[in-house]
Amino acid sequence: MISDAKFSIVIPVYNGEKYLKEALTSVQKQSYFNWECIVVDDGSTDSSVSIAELFALQDNRFKIFQRPNGLPKGANSCRNFGFDQTSGSIVNWFDADDYMLPEFIETKIQAFKKGVKLVISSGFFTNELLENKKSMQIFQTQELYTDYFLWKLKLTTASVAFKKSFLTSKTLFNSTLKKSQEFEFFTRFFVDLSFESYCIIEAELFLYRSHPSSKTSLNQGYNADFKESEAFTVLENFKRSIAYSNTTVANSSYRLLINLLYKAIANNHSSNIEVIYRGLMDNLKATRRGVIASHILRRMIKCNKLFNINFLPWDKLLKKINVY
The missing domain is CATH 3.90.550.10 (Spore Coat Polysaccharide Biosynthesis Protein SpsA; Chain A)
Incomplete structure (x- = not known):
């Protein structure tokens, strides 16, 4: 003491x-x-x-x-x-x-x-x-x-x-x-x-x-500044958990990022869409399931450029995948 x-x-x-x-x-x-x-x-x-x-x-x-x-x-x-x-x-x-x-x-x-x-x-x-x-x-x-x-x-x-x-x-x-x-x-x-x-x-x-x-x-609605801070923090932990081989946090971070991406798309938050999407794609290459998730995600983002995809349960599908 x-x-x-x-x-x-x-x-x-x-x-x-x-x-x-x-x-x-x-x-x-x-x-x-x-x-x-x-x-x-x-x-x-x-x-x-x-x-x-x-x-x-x-x-x-x-x-x-x-x-x-x-x-x-x-x-x-x-x-x-x-x-x-x-x-x-x-x-x-x-x-x-x-x-x-x-x-x-x-x-x-x-x-x-x-x-x-x-x-x-x-x-x-x-x-x-x-x-x-x-x-x-x-x-x-x-x-x-x-x-x-x-x-x-x-x-x-x-x-x-x-x-x-x-x-x-x-x-x-x-x-x-x-x-x-x-x-x-x-x-x-x-x-x-x-x-x-x-x-x-x-x-x-x-x-x-x-x-x-x-x-x-104040965070009960969609606050763009708050969501950008959340995305940054979760992405940092996604990368950190991969570096430390913490599969529990890696999979949890991944699901949180998918949820944040879904909300960003629903609210036309283009800058957060780009940050989260790029962050996910850069870090989903290490495992076979991660590669599968990245392929699905890439197709979802391409579809979203043509029409609103949030009437589809794509986030639920992606969140079911343990990528690490």
């Missing part, structure tokens, strides 16, 4: 006045004392900065920054910039609308034994009022990457605390993504972790708020 380690919390915020005070209060009430909270404002036009600055005046463990103009706008960019400002040996990103339970930091600190690079905890999914708690599904596993990719392990940004030394000099959050940021980030870091290098805590240590303005709610 790293008994006296400094714990750095990084919180990006944009027009978060409705929930920010609760989030920062939950940090201030931690049972563990040696922490810092880096708040990075993304150009808020509400009272978010004033709220954060009031906490900083009362407690010098809160540090407030503005995202530099030279960096892209967005939470990912703020998370990366915030990481660069940390002075702790442990880093945990947190969202401005979530809530830490009092033992959040102390419990995670205690789990950082020798060789552990990251600690994962459970939490509660809640409604906007932090009510109707539903425990996130967390369990002990030696297949962290696979179980997370398949969404058997329910993780959010707040779930994972990292040794800073493990992250230093590595690419952090992808600032071009509009959705699936933590999914892309976590899968990239989880893929080759040994069982000894992570610790899973099944206790619930935070509250994850779902509300009408959350991306989960």
Whole structure:
């Protein structure tokens, strides 16, 4: 255990006045004392900065920054910039609308034994009022990457605390993504972790708020930016799983890509059609079943140029094929 380690919390915020005070209060009430909270404002036009600055005046463990103009706008960019400002040996990103339970930091600190690079905890999914708690599904596993990719392990940004030394000099959050940021980030870091290098805590240590303005709610319709981010992330995992000979993730990625392609065609999302189609064709050559799937897919795309093929169940046919 790293008994006296400094714990750095990084919180990006944009027009978060409705929930920010609760989030920062939950940090201030931690049972563990040696922490810092880096708040990075993304150009808020509400009272978010004033709220954060009031906490900083009362407690010098809160540090407030503005995202530099030279960096892209967005939470990912703020998370990366915030990481660069940390002075702790442990880093945990947190969202401005979530809530830490009092033992959040102390419990995670205690789990950082020798060789552990990251600690994962459970939490509660809640409604906007932090009510109707539903425990996130967390369990002990030696297949962290696979179980997370398949969404058997329910993780959010707040779930994972990292040794800073493990992250230093590595690419952090992808600032071009509009959705699936933590999914892309976590899968990239989880893929080759040994069982000894992570610790899973099944206790619930935070509250994850779902509300009408959350991306989960906004994604109910077809959002082109979100779908492009999803396609990028799944394609990266498709290639990654092939490289690591992970047939479970490869086949799951393939089916997800077929589903995304079907929706892109139905919504005339031409750029995503091209990206997904090319990504699939480039990576379906290694097995006989993959070659068969690529031949069917090529014919489907050619047909779609002549007439709308989405009245046919072509996606169901292709998703039945295990390509690896």
